Every structure is written in structure tokens, then in C-alpha cells.
Amino acid sequence: MPRTIYFDYNATTPLDPAVRATMQPFLAEIWGNPSSVHHVGRKARAALDDARDRAAKFLGAKPSEIIFTCGGTEANNLAIFGTARALKAKGKHLITSSVEHHAVLQCFDYLEKNEGFAITRLPVNLEGRVAVEDLKRALRPDTTLVSIMAANNEIGTIQPVAELGAVCRERGVIFHTDAVQWFGKEPFANIGQFNADLVSVCAHKFHGPKGAGLLYIKSPLHPDPIFFGGGHENERRAGTENLPVILGLVVALEKFIKPAVFERLKLQPLTMKLLQSIQNIEGCEIVSPRQNCLANTVSFVVRGADGISLMAGLDLEGICASSGSACSAGSLDPSHVILAIGQKSAANSLVRFSLGRDSTAEEVDYVCSILPEVIRRAQLAGKAASGL
Numbered sequence: 340m341p342r343t344i345y346f347d348y349n350a351t352t353p354l355d356p357a358v359r360a361t362m363q364p365f366l367a368e369i370w371g372n373p374s375s376v377h378h379v380g381r382k383a384r385a386a387l388d389d390a391r392d393r394a395a396k397f398l399g400a401k402p403s404e405i406i407f408t409c410g411g412t413e414a415n416n417l418a419i420f421g422t423a424r425a426l427k428a429k430g431k432h433l434i435t436s437s438v439e440h441h442a443v444l445q446c447f448d449y450l451e452k453n454e455g456f457a458i459t460r461l462p463v464n465l466e467g468r469v470a471v472e473d474l475k476r477a478l479r480p481d482t483t484l485v486s487i488m489a490a491n492n493e494i495g496t497i498q499p500v501a502e503l504g505a506v507c508r509e510r511g512v513i514f515h516t517d518a519v520q521w522f523g524k525e526p527f528a529n530i531g532q533f534n535a536d537l538v539s540v541c542a543h544k545f546h547g548p549k550g551a552g553l554l555y556i557k558s559p560l561h562p563d564p565i566f567f568g569g570g571h572e573n574e575r576r577a578g579t580e581n582l583p584v585i586l587g588l589v590v591a592l593e594k595f596i597k598p599a600v601f602e603r604l605k606l607q608p609l610t611m612k613l614l615q616s617i618q619n620i621e622g623c624e625i626v627s628p629r630q631n632c633l634a635n636t637v638s639f640v641v642r643g644a645d646g647i648s649l650m651a652g653l654d655l656e657g658i659c660a661s662s663g664s665a666c667s668a669g670s671l672d673p674s675h676v677i678l679a680i681g682q683k684s685a686a687n688s689l690v691r692f693s694l695g696r697d698s699t700a701e702e703v704d705y706v707c708s709i710l711p712e713v714i715r716r717a718q719l720a721g722k723a724a725s726g727l
């Protein structure tokens with residue numbers, strides 16, 4: 340078995356040992372239920388309150404504006420279902436984009452199909468970017484919520500979120516951004532920089548634990564809950580709080596966001612080298628934008644090959660990549676992001692390399708040396724499959 344080269348940091352990152360160490364006491368001695376009134380429970384409650392205060396301080400928010408969730412998917416679901424339903428008396432028109440993660444897109448699909456909402460899905464340009472003018476045109480008097488991601492998981496496009504948020508604020512429309520891929524990769528100062536009322540964050544994308552995230556909810560917005568059964572999280576999310584991962588999330592936030600653990604200065608030359616090498620391979624076309632793109636992400640499509648053969652070929656060489664969002668790996672569904680940027684014929688052949696903290700120049704050199712042959716083999720398999 341060749342050595343492992345992990346170029347799939349947008350799917351997940353390894354748990355940092357120091358983060359794991361701070362979680363340890365909450366898997367052992369501090370095990371109480373924060374809702375219990377006795378001293379064992381009160382000890383857990385104190386830790387939970389402290390974690391919320393620290394998260395709020397770090398983000399520049401009020402503690403009551405932080406809702407701990409089990410990750411990015413739940414944060415998105417709470418933001419979208421909770422807000423759409425809470426404001427439905429005001430209007431039932433919602434806006435999103437065509438390149439969102441499925442954890443956003445499928446919430447809107449559900450609301451459209453089952454609850455009578457009208458959805459506008461904004462188009463994107465060839466780089467996967469939403470135009471502020473398109474948002475302005477799409478807003479209606481009955482629009483209550485707009486949800487546009489901060490950075491795209493498949494091709495790395497950074498959206499003009501602050502501008503989109505400012506437009507919404509001016510028009511009195513709630514703005515949500517899925518910033519799951521953005522945190523830890525771009526410079527963060529304060530949660531206010533997004534001009535958003537709702538921001539989704541997920542710990543395992545920046546060396547925190549899986550199953551941990553948060554939703555920032557700017558007061559006084561009060562989305563309807565999507566979980567029922569208790570008054571936890573300020574009446575917004577029922578269920579006994581998962582202290583070990585909440586602590587892991589908070590420590591990872593404090594450690595890896597300011598400065599960003601995905602260092603642009605280190606990663607840019609590495610992804611640049613990959614990009615130059617990919618450009619020279621017959622049939623390959625880069626689909627990540629040249630500017631306003633996550634520095635760790637290089638995505639490309641391969642004419643005449645499919646994502647599964649490409650992933651398998653890379654994996655045989657020890658290289659972990661992705662053919663789109665991890666959630667659709669294993670299926671041959673075309674990438675909705677590649678379709679949205681107008682590359683219909685190549686939507687089944689996406690390859691995403693996403694680098695991170697431990698990626699090295701030597702790994703990049705190795706991938707560049709092996710890639711032409713892996714691609715040639717996948718194209719041959721594609722030819723054989725199509726009977727050419």
C-alpha cells in the first residue's frame with residue numbers, strides 16, 4: 340500500500356491533539372447533565388456557560404446569540420426551517436443560490452414541496468459566484484429569508500457575502516450564510532463582518548471534533564425550533580448538550596480561526612503548483628476561480644473520465660481526493676455545482692484537491708508526477724465503458 344496523501348481537507352480535518360486533550364475531562368470526570376440542579380449537574384452547567392461565553396467573546400456576539408448544534412447540517416436546517424416558519428405570516432418567498440451545500444438546498448426543496456414556500460435559486464457565473472444585482476432583482480415584498488454560502492465546498496468560490504448581507508439588511512430581509520467552509524480558511528475579525536443575521540459554523544472543518552457546530556443568531560431574531568422536548572439552548576434546540584464536543588468546538592475556534600489554520604501564504608504556492616501541472620494534462624480543465632477562491636482548493640474536470648474511476652485511481656496511489664461533496668461520493672450523480680457553472684458534459688468528472696495544515700511541497704510534487712497516468716487510465720476506462 341503506498342503512503343497516504345490526504346488532499347481532502349474540505350471533507351474533514353483530523354482532530355487536533357490539544358483540542359482532544361481539552362475534551363478529555365468531559366468524557367470522564369465532568370459527566371453531569373447541565374440541566375440537573377444538584378452539584379454534579381451544576382459543574383457541567385458551569386462548563387457549558389463558560390463555553391458559550393468564550394464562543395460569544397471570540398465571535399463578537401452575545402452568549403444568548405450562540406446555539407450549539409451537532410454540526411453544519413443542523414445549523415443550516417435550524418437557520419432555514421426555523422426562520423422560514425417563524426416569519427411565514429410576513430411572507431413565503433425565500434432566496435438561495437444554485438451552488439449551496441445539500442444541507443441548504445434540500446431544506447429549501449422541502450419547504451417548496453411540502454409547505455407552500457416559493458423559492459428563487461439564484462444563478463452563478465462561470466466561477467460559481469452570485470451577482471449582487473441578481474439578488475437585488477430577486478427580492479420581493481414577501482421575501483423573508485436569503486441564504487448564500489460564504490465559500491463553496493466543491494470549487495472554493497468565495498461569495499461577496501458582506502455585500503449580499505448589506506442588501507438584505509437594507510431591505511429588511513433576514514440573511515443567513517453557511518460559513519462552514521470559510522472558517523479557518525479566510526481572515527476573521529468579527530461575526531459582524533458577514534452582515535448576516537444567521538451564520539453556520541462546523542468544528543470538524545478546522546481540527547475540531549465531528550458532531551459539533553454552532554448557529555449564530557443575531558438578536559432579536561427567534562427562529563422556530565426544529566427539535567422539541569426541552570427548553571435547552573434558550574428554547575431553540577431541545578436535547579441534553581454534548582459537552583465534550585462543545586468544548587472541543589470552542590477550543591478549536593480559539594486556536595484555529597485567528598489566524599486561520601489554513602495559511603494562505605503556505606497553501607497558495609502548493610495549490611498553484613498543482614494548478615499549473617493540471618492545466619498541462621490533456622482533457623483537464625480547472626473549475627476553481629483564479630481569484631476570490633479558498634487558497635487550499637483546486638478543482639478540475641476531466642473530459643472522457645468519470646469521478647468514480649478518477650477517485651479509485653487516485654486512491655490506489657494513496658491519494659485522498661473528492662469528486663464533489665463527500666455526501667454524494669459513491670454515487671454517480673452529477674455535481675450540481677459543476678452543472679450550475681455551465682459545465683454540463685463534465686459534471687460527472689470533478690476532482691477536488693483540498694489541502695491543509697499538514698500538506699507538503701513534496702506531496703504536491705508526488706501528486707503532480709502521478710496525475711497524468713491516473714487520468715490517462717481513467718480516460719481509457721471511460722472509453723472502454725462507452726464502447727469506443
Ligand SMILES: Cc1ncc(COP(=O)(O)O)c(C=O)c1O
Nearest residue numbers: 410411412440442492519520541
Ligand atoms: C458548505 C458546507 N455546509 C454544510 C456542511 C455540513 O456540515 P456537517 O458535516 O457538520 O454536517 C458541509 C460539510 O461538508 C459543507 O461543506
